[in-house]
Amino acid sequence: MKNLQGRVALVTGAGSGIGRSDALVLAERGATVLVNDFDPRAADETAAQIGEAGGCAVPCVADVGDAAAIAAAIDAAQRQAGAIDILVNNAGISGRQQAFDAIADADLARMFQVHVMGAWYCTRAVLPGMKDRGRGKIINTSSILGMAGRRRSAHYAGAKAALIGLTKAWAKEFAEWNIQVNAVAPGRVRTPILGAFADSEEYQRDLLANVPLRRRAEPEEVAWLVAFLASDESDYITGQIISPNGGEVV
Template sequence: MRLQGKTAIITGGGGGIGRATALLFAKEGANIVVADVNEELGEETVHLIREQNGSAFFVKTDVTDSIQVKKMIDAAISEFSALDILFNNAGIGNPEVKSTDLAESEWDRIVDINLKGVFLGIKHGVPELIKAGGGVIINTSSLLGLKGQKYVSAYNASKGGVVLLTQNAALEYGRHNIRVNAVAPGVIDTSIIDDWKNNERKWPIISSANALGRIGSPEEVATAVLFLASEEASFITGTTLSVDGGGLIF
């Protein structure tokens, strides 16, 4: 098992990519802290992990709230005695409108969850990783953090920010034996893409806009996150790994 005895926090652990990663990490022997703002979905992930004889518990967490993020980290330490892996994955999509029509409150909400949420994870998680002698952080960016697209300004900006925040943290904490990387998923089959799926005109285009001509599954992202979290990636830090079926090159 590749994560035997490790403790991993997964934010957005009730959702598609977070849940798939939580289940995979648990299978690989990790103790899992499922953090999500949605209690029902988070508890469901915990239930699924326990069904496969894994070890997990849920901490209701809004990643935009510094106090709650600190509590999430503390809960991992008090339950499992250490923190080894932090997957800052919680995120939301963007209503498709021009910047001129995007409400400031929407901008704030998207950037707060997608970018500040990652910052708060790093801010409160790194001191514990340092205490543990090192560890791994993985952040969820997006294909749209690497490539501009019309009508999703806040999402573009927040996910682009995650790429550079990842590089920044890799530089700041590399000497403490902490590796920091990001994944940049393309179109993945989770609830975040429901609006696109319901758009009969656009969906055939969106769903095949990559080299492989299909969308990805949450499990296909989870395996990439597992690689970055594992010892196999011991000399990889500061990178953003595209998991997009060739969406970036398309």
């Protein structure tokens, strides 16, 4: 299925995890993918995997939280690959679980700088072109923590909740130019971010007690949803928060 043939997609944080799966699936569906990551090696690895699978990818290396750097990287990538039709604001950091009064101001600021301001800067960079062409897709990666919260994660949950607010506001504001804005809010996904803790008895007990489907999602299961939201098949869907979470939050 090549329903994204001829489209150009920018995926931020595409060097690993969900972002890498998003990039691979969008390329598989025919899009040229601009692979963003702050780590050049990670971006190159994802781009190489896309090339090996017969797709087209261009590395786009910058920290999304650095306004000048990400704007310059996006401009350079668009000059090489073409105007961006699809933006996936996926870049994020996890942060340690900490009580509210133990979270340092610097950690809180960095959390919002990457998740919220990163999405803001990237959207600001691609929006003029989308307006000129009268179409576009913006997909933000939030989290079930942005929907339901969690103790000892106020900084992360707050940043992810802010993305939900941006999604709804942008959907209403950008609809005039036929730009659809949605968010995915994954639950537990099998990515390296949890490390060995995901294999611990404590984590497994918690998963079985709280996730009706009794497993974590594979990254591709999130990426398939992203690919749908990036396609013409979702043209009447905007401002929605779709949560692949195995029934943990309903």
